[in-house]
Structures are given as C-alpha cells and as structure tokens.
Amino acid sequence: MFTGIIQIVGKIKSIKAGVFCFEAQGSFFNEVKIGDSISVNGVCLTAIEIGDDYFKADISQETFRYTIFNHLGINNSVNLEKALRLNQGIDGHLVSGHVDGIAKVVDRFIEGESTRFKISTPKNLIKYISKKGSICINGVSLTVNNINDCVFDINIVPYTLKATTLGGLKINNEVNLEVDIIVRYLEQLLHH
Known part of the structure; x- marks a missing residue:
C-alpha cells in the first residue's frame, strides 16, 4: 500500500528485456531491500536489484497493457514512493499501486x-x-x-x-x- 504522497522524482536509467532500471538522487534507496514494493508513477513494482542510487524491476505484460509504461523511455522522469509502513501516518489516501x-x-x-x-x-x-x-x-x-x-x-x-x-x-x-x-x-x- 501507498499514500500517493511522492517522496522523490527519479528517472528511467535503462530498459532491457522488460526490466526497467530507475534511479534517484540522495539516500532514497538506503532502506529498500530486494522484494520491497516501490510505486513508480503509481504502479506497484517489486525491487529485484538495488544499488546506491537505483533499483530494477520487472514489468509484466499486464502492466504494459494498463499503464503508460509502453510510452516511457530512458531519461523520462517518474514519481517514486516507498511502500507505506505501519508506523507511518497517511497524508494522502490509501493507494494500492494497481492502476485501473x-x-x-x-x-x-x-x-x-x-x-x-x-x-x-x-x-x-x-x-x-x-x-x-x-x-x-x-x-x-x-x-x-x-x-x-x-x-x-x-x-x-x-x-x-x-x-x-x-x-x-x-x-x-x-x-x-x-x-x-x-x-x-x-x-x-x-x-x-
């Protein structure tokens, strides 16, 4: 779950065989682990690789069908938000990351x-x-x-x-x- 309150704007660093690499400045990925969910332009994605300033995620055919990922390319900016933690307040509204x-x-x-x-x-x-x-x-x-x-x-x-x-x-x-x-x-x- 997410709140819809964007934490940072990142960019698409690379795209290869359905795997997107997203980068962001600063310490955004410091506490992210492989398997964690991150919202990218409102789409809940699972981190399969993490670096100091990037994470990679697989994009499924279902996601390509129902989102704008088909139209995004390298260097396009994206909204990023880490998953909601139980000890965190909700400033926006409950967002599933399942784009309609x-x-x-x-x-x-x-x-x-x-x-x-x-x-x-x-x-x-x-x-x-x-x-x-x-x-x-x-x-x-x-x-x-x-x-x-x-x-x-x-x-x-x-x-x-x-x-x-x-x-x-x-x-x-x-x-x-x-x-x-x-x-x-x-x-x-x-x-x-």
Whole structure:
C-alpha cells in the first residue's frame, strides 16, 4: 500500500528485456531491500536489484497493457514512493499501486495560484470517480473538483507541480489512473 504522497522524482536509467532500471538522487534507496514494493508513477513494482542510487524491476505484460509504461523511455522522469509502513501516518489516501487504466489530459490552465487539469477517463472508470473524492494520477493523491460526462477536473497547487512529474504534463499526455480503492471494493461487494 501507498499514500500517493511522492517522496522523490527519479528517472528511467535503462530498459532491457522488460526490466526497467530507475534511479534517484540522495539516500532514497538506503532502506529498500530486494522484494520491497516501490510505486513508480503509481504502479506497484517489486525491487529485484538495488544499488546506491537505483533499483530494477520487472514489468509484466499486464502492466504494459494498463499503464503508460509502453510510452516511457530512458531519461523520462517518474514519481517514486516507498511502500507505506505501519508506523507511518497517511497524508494522502490509501493507494494500492494497481492502476485501473490510462487517462488523458484534455486541458490545462492557470486558475488563481494553482493549475487546473481536465482529465478524460475511459467510460468504464468514470462511475468510480466522485466529486471531492480521491483519485491517483501517476502515483499522486489528488482531489476531484468536478465531473462532466467522462472528464474530471483536478486543481494542483504549485508545490505539487514542482515536487512531482505533474508539472510537465501537457494536453494529450496520457497518465496512469487509479480510482479510490474503497469504491472498487464496494462495487464488488454489492455485485455479489
């Protein structure tokens, strides 16, 4: 589990036969062990090799199908977050790292001191998104401001734009989308 509060922005160092190597500056990987989970752009990945400034992870075909990893290359920036520890507070919301699908930025504009994004989501996912509810985009915990058909709005403050990869998003960019985990489980419970 994760919180959607990004701890550092890293980069893709190499890609070889489905194994991605991610690097980050400083001491981010100091307490990470082989087998630990790390969220990369909202995708829960398992560390198979760790160095002082990098970790490697296998990317499955399922992950390629449902995330933007097909569009990422060497030197692309990524949001990184280590798994939630039981002695740690939750500042964002509970995030599983199991991406539900790919959404697309359809508009971006300044609104006061923040930046408003309009995100188009696949029709099958919009029912899980609610106004003032939580959403996770590229691993970042955010609040939904408004919904219109299959497009929802988020407002991002300057700090989050600088501390994550969201500041670099442009119109037509695709993003990883994870809906609120509680809504997903509620649907399953009500279905049965």
